[in-house]
Amino acid sequence: MSILVNKDSRIIVQGITGREGLNHTQAMLAFGSKVVGGVTPGKGGQEVEGLPVFNSVQQAVDALHPDVSIIFVPPAGAADSVLEAAHAGVELIVLITEGVPTVDMMKAVQEVKSLDAASRAGGGKGIRLIGGNCPGLVSSGETKIGIMPNRIYEKKGRIGLISRSGTLTYESAKLLGDAGLGCSTTVGIGGDPVIGTTFADVLPLFEQDPDTDAVVLIGEIGGADEEAAAEYIASHMKKPVVAFISGRSAPVGKRMGHAGAIIMGNVGTPESKLAAFAAANVPVADTMPQIIELLKGILNR
Amino acid sequence: MKLHEYQGKELLRRYGVNVQDGKVAYTPDEVRTIANEYGQAVVVKAQVYVGGRGKAGGVKFSTTPDKAYENAEKILGMDIKGLTVNKVLVTRAVDIDAGTEYYVGMIVDRNVQSFTLMACAEGGMEIEELAAERPEAIIRHRVDPVTGLRPYEAREVALKAGFKGNLNKIADMMVRMSKAALELDANLVEINPLFIDEKGNPLALDTKFDVDDNALFRHPDLVALRESEADHPLEIEAAKYGFAYVKLEGSTGVLGNGAGIVMTTLDVVNRVGGKPANFLDIGGGARADIVYNAVKLVLKDPEVKSIFINIFGGITRADEVAKGVIQALNEGILTKPVRMRIAGTAEDEAKALLADVNSDMIKMYPDMFQAAEAAVAEAAK
Numbered sequence: 237m238s239i240l241v242n243k244d245s246r247i248i249v250q251g252i253t254g255r256e257g258l259n260h261t262q263a264m265l266a267f268g269s270k271v272v273g274g275v276t277p278g279k280g281g282q283e284v285e286g287l288p289v290f291n292s293v294q295q296a297v298d299a300l301h302p303d304v305s306i307i308f309v310p311p312a313g314a315a316d317s318v319l320e321a322a323h324a325g326v327e328l329i330v331l332i333t334e335g336v337p338t339v340d341m342m343k344a345v346q347e348v349k350s351l352d353a354a355s356r357a358g359g360g361k362g363i364r365l366i367g368g369n370c371p372g373l374v375s376s377g378e379t380k381i382g383i384m385p386n387r388i389y390e391k392k393g394r395i396g397l398i399s400r401s402g403t404l405t406y407e408s409a410k411l412l413g414d415a416g417l418g419c420s421t422t423v424g425i426g427g428d429p430v431i432g433t434t435f436a437d438v439l440p441l442f443e444q445d446p447d448t449d450a451v452v453l454i455g456e457i458g459g460a461d462e463e464a465a466a467e468y469i470a471s472h473m474k475k476p477v478v479a480f481i482s483g484r485s486a487p488v489g490k491r492m493g494h495a496g497a498i499i500m501g502n503v504g505t506p507e508s509k510l511a512a513f514a515a516a517n518v519p520v521a522d523t524m525p526q527i528i529e530l531l532k533g534i535l536n537r
Numbered sequence: 538m539k540l541h542e543y544q545g546k547e548l549l550r551r552y553g554v555n556v557q558d559g560k561v562a563y564t565p566d567e568v569r570t571i572a573n574e575y576g577q578a579v580v581v582k583a584q585v586y587v588g589g590r591g592k593a594g595g596v597k598f599s600t601t602p603d604k605a606y607e608n609a610e611k612i613l614g615m616d617i618k619g620l621t622v623n624k625v626l627v628t629r630a631v632d633i634d635a636g637t638e639y640y641v642g643m644i645v646d647r648n649v650q651s652f653t654l655m656a657c658a659e660g661g662m663e664i665e666e667l668a669a670e671r672p673e674a675i676i677r678h679r680v681d682p683v684t685g686l687r688p689y690e691a692r693e694v695a696l697k698a699g700f701k702g703n704l705n706k707i708a709d710m711m712v713r714m715s716k717a718a719l720e721l722d723a724n725l726v727e728i729n730p731l732f733i734d735e736k737g738n739p740l741a742l743d744t745k746f747d748v749d750d751n752a753l754f755r756h757p758d759l760v761a762l763r764e765s766e767a768d769h770p771l772e773i774e775a776a777k778y779g780f781a782y783v784k785l786e787g788s789t790g791v792l793g794n795g796a797g798i799v800m801t802t803l804d805v806v807n808r809v810g811g812k813p814a815n816f817l818d819i820g821g822g823a824r825a826d827i828v829y830n831a832v833k834l835v836l837k838d839p840e841v842k843s844i845f846i847n848i849f850g851g852i853t854r855a856d857e858v859a860k861g862v863i864q865a866l867n868e869g870i871l872t873k874p875v876r877m878r879i880a881g882t883a884e885d886e887a888k889a890l891l892a893d894v895n896s897d898m899i900k901m902y903p904d905m906f907q908a909a910e911a912a913v914a915e916a917a918k
Contacts, residue, residue, distance in 0.1 A: 312754060337752035339722050342651045342682035383821075385850075385882065401797020402821070407849050410880070427796055429647045456800060459647040483800035485807040486816075487785065523808070523906070524801065 238375030238421040239396070239441040239448070240328060240364075241304060245379050248296050248326075249274040250317050251308035252284050256332075260308065260383050261285055267380040267389070272300045293317075293324040304328040306372060306381050314368060315340035318432075322348045322363050325355075330381050331367035331432070341368065341430040348432060365432025371402040371424035382424065384409070393418015395531065396442035398435055399454035400427050400461070404482060407524055408454055415528045420448040427456070435465035443473050450476045450535060452527055453518075457483035458504040463512040470516035476534045479513050479520045480527055481506055538748045539586045543626045544762050545726070545746030552717040554710055554728070556741045559628035568609035571627040572602035578630035581608045583615065583622040588663055588745075593617045598630060631732055631742065638730035638742075639700055640664060640675075641711055643718040645725070645749075649679040652718060654686060654711065656698035660730035686715035702737035710739045721759065722752030771815070771837055778830050780817055787812025788916045790835035790844040790873070794819055794853045802847040805905055811913030814841045823853055828861025833870055843874050843915035847905060850881030859887040859901075863894055874915045875899045878908035 247264070251257040252274025264271050265285060273288045273296050280291030290296040293305065305326045309317040314333040321329045329348070345365065352363040366373060372382015377392040383402070388409045395412055397419045399405040405424050412418055423438050425431055435453055442448045455462040462481065469477050484506040513520050519534075521527040540548070546556045558575070561584070562568045572579045583595030590596050595617050599605035605627065615622045638660030646653035656676045657667060668675060676698040680686045691708035700707055710731070718726045727745040734740065753760050775782030781796065785803075789811045793799040796818050803813045815838060819831045828846075835844055848858050858879055865871040879887055879901060891901050902908035 311751060335751045337722055337755075338645050338724070338749050339682060339719060339752065342645075345650050346682060387882075399797070401795065401800075403793070403795030403798035403849050404801060405797075406881075407798065407801075410849070429645050430650050431647075454797070456797060461647065464648075482797050482804065485804045485813075486800060523805070 238378060239438075239445050240373060240421060240423070241375050241379050241381055243268070243270070243375075243378040245270060245304050245381070246300065246302045247271045247304045247306060247379075247381055248293070248300060248302040249306050249308065250276075250293065250321065251310075252276055252287070252289060253279050253282065254308055254310075257308035258284060260306075260332075261287070263383070263386060264380055267386045269379045269381060272302060293320045293326065297324045297326065302326060304330065304381050306330045306332060308332055311335040311337070315344040318344045318365060319347055322351050322365070325363070327361050327363055329363070329365045329432070330370070330372050331365060331426075332370065332372060332383060333367075334369040336368050336428070338429055341428060345430055345432050366423065367426040367428075367432060369428040370426030370431070371405055373421060373423045374419075375421045376419045384422070384424075388413055389419065389422070391418050392420070394420055394447060394449040396420050396445065396448040396451040397422040397454070398438050398442075398451065399424050400456050401454060401482060402427075404454050404480075404524070408452055408480075408527060411524060411528055412452070415532070417528070417531065420445065429459065434461050436461070436468045439465060439468050439473060439477075443475055448475065450478070450531060452531065453477055453479045455479060455481045455509060457481070457486050457506055457509075460504070460508070462509040466509075466512035466516040466518060469518055477518050478527055478530045478534070479518050480524065481509050481520060538750055538753065538759070538763055540746040540748065540762060541584045541586070541764075542582065542744055543584060545744035546741065548721060548746060549714060549717055549726075549728070549741060549744060552713045554713045554717070554741055555739060556744075557628050557631065559626045561624055562609065562627055563613075563624050565606045565609040565613065568625060568627050569602045569606040572599065572605040575627075575629050579605050580628050580630050581605055581612055582626045582628065583612050583617060584624045584626055585617050585620040585622055587618045587620060590617060595622060631734075631740070633732070636732050636734040637701060638732055639698070640667070640727070640729045641714065641731050642725065642727035642729065642745075643680065643715055643723065646679070651682045652680040652715070654678045654680050654691075654694060654715060656694050656700070656711070658699040660732075664727065664729065680715055680719075682719065685719055686712050688712055691715075700733070702733035702739065706737070707733070707739045710741070721756065722749040723747060724749050771834065774837070775817070775834055778827075778834065780819060780831060780834065782818075782834065783816040784838070785813050785815050787814045788840050788842040789912050790814045790817075790838065790841040791847070792817040792819055792831050792835060792844070793847040794821055794823060794849065798847060798849055802845065802905070802909070805909045806845060806913060809906065809909045809913050811909070811916060814838055821853055823857065825857045825860035825864060828858050829864045832862060832865045832875070836870065836872060841873055842918070843876065843912045845909055845912035846875060846877040846879070847908065848877070848879045848881070850879060850883060853881075854883040855879040855881060855887035856883040856890060859890045862899055863890060866894065866896060866898055871898055874912075876908045876912035876915065877901045878903070878905045
């Protein structure tokens with residue numbers, strides 16, 4: 237098994253006729269993901285890679301009953317696309333788009349959360365948003381709903397991977413694969429200041445997953461998501477977690493590429509994150525290869 | 538995008554916030570004219586994008602127009618934290634002793650996935666210092682991004698913070714500031730100090746305003762306020778290429794494909810004893826021409842002595858990266874050695890291309906640390 241998605245997950249692509257949407261639809265199909273159709277307003281009735289395109293998410297939901305929607309819509313319309321999917325009842329929404337205005341994300345995340353609560357209160361499975369500005373998620377050897385390179389996720393492993401950064405996700409997955417460990421599920425939660433799913437939201441899923449033995453958490457400077465994760469690990473997790481923090485040498489007040497990666501005053505400093513992980517007994521790797529050493533040390537114990 | 542004090546004040550004035558009068562001047566003569574016009578004591582304030590202007594001597598109380606002229610002569614051209622002052626804001630002076638100074642601000646807060654309104658009865662101080670020294674003095678309140686701040690919430694926050702004065706007027710100012718933050722896509726808006734006079738009326742004496750770059754597409758009027766002095770010239774040029782570039786202090790130029798990997802690359806350069814000259818993210822899927830432009834940009838920094846390129850090839854092809862660097866070499870613009878670590882897609886093709894060139898100027902390593910050490914060693918030569 238795996239968390240959130242598996243080989244049977246039915247996927248639609250919002251923005252499937254755009255360049256990114258199309259490229260990644262092809263790559264997901266090549267991985268073996270069950271992409272069943274797409275949505276581009278105004279282009280309903282067309283076909284992409286032999287898959288039907290619909291004018292609205294609701295039409296796609298009625299016809300295809302998808303479990304997941306992945307969004308490649310440009311920034312100005314991205315939050316609207318999230319809400320369209322959420323109101324159409326899609327249970328898992330993955331927002332890849334980078335550069336969405338923060339205020340749009342605040343409003344969208346709040347509304348998705350209230351739809352999630354309403355769905356759960358009515359006995360439904362809830363609605364979850366992952367991202368934006370994220371690489372998506374992949375259950376190795378089963379399905380990829382994202383933009384990661386296919387090659388590094390061919391073989392199933394037993395390590396859960398959560399990360400705020402795209403490239404470091406690939407780097408870690410490659411290291412885990414080369415070390416013969418491999419990933420169960422990888423979740424890229426995104427580098428923006430306001431995101432739908434945080435480390436602390438994903439950790440319980442790995443804790444309960446029988447096919448995950450340990451978790452690698454790739455954090456970075458900015459915000460306090462790592463601190464919240466450390467708190468959760470300390471109080472709720474039995475499975476071992478190894479952490480890595482990117483940007484430890486970054487200057488205060490400068491935004492390091494990711495809109496969320498900025499140290500403001502005493503919030504978001506590497507010191508605060510290191511202290512939180514130390515208090516939670518979570519080893520923090522100083523370098524990426526050290527992640528593997530720490531992990532092997534723990535698993536061989 | 539950071540705004541100047543006078544620009545932030547103008548935006549808040551549009552939202553009906555009671556802002557202290559002021560005019561911008563570029564010469565001491567203009568300052569004297571404005572002071573004459575006001576016919577009272579004025580404050581001459583340097584307009585630069587950094588905090589701590591007062592401590593640096595960039596804010597001066599001036600009793601007469603001649604005094605204002607003298608102060609302007611001192612402040613204009615002054616260097617504050619590396620930025621040259623080329624304009625000042627002249628405001629009517631306020632008798633601070635005849636009232637109280639508070640702090641209010643709205644900041645994007647990822648922990649509550651919205652804005653947090655902050656209020657504190659100890660105004661005038663930098664909020665970062667206050668947060669570090671006496672965090673309990675700051676009242677925090679999550680603002681609903683859809684409904685905005687309601688007046689009753691503002692009153693509650695003002696009461697909790699211990700603000701004394703006309704409660705309704707103070708709350709109204711906070712509501713207007715919050716509306717500006719939400720509608721103008723701010724990352725941060727501060728009124729500090731928020732001055733309450735003897736009659737209990739609020740007045741914004743100083744502001745900070747920082748706008749979300751991702752939202753500028755819907756605020757063309759704010760884009761027009763962008764000034765080159767806010768950023769390093771290379772940061773402005775990088776923006777034209779769509780690169781995320783941050784100028785740093787060292788001599789090893791750094792570029793990579795993705796914010797996370799570049800951040801880690803900076804860490805690695807530091808770890809092997811070097812100092813990065815910059816942060817440069819060329820993004821995913823970059824082709825040879827983009828890499829070429831990136832290399833050219835990094836080399837425009839005179840501090841750069843070597844370049845470290847760190848690529849994990851997913852959608853980015855290693856051979857495209859190599860081609861871009863080789864093009865720079867062939868055109869004679871590659872004046873400093875490049876040390877690369879490229880892993881992943883088309884790695885072998887990249888190796889073959891570099892083997893054909895066979896130049897000491899470009900070397901490739903399989904490991905991030907080896908490449909970093911090599912680049913740092915070149916920078917130290």
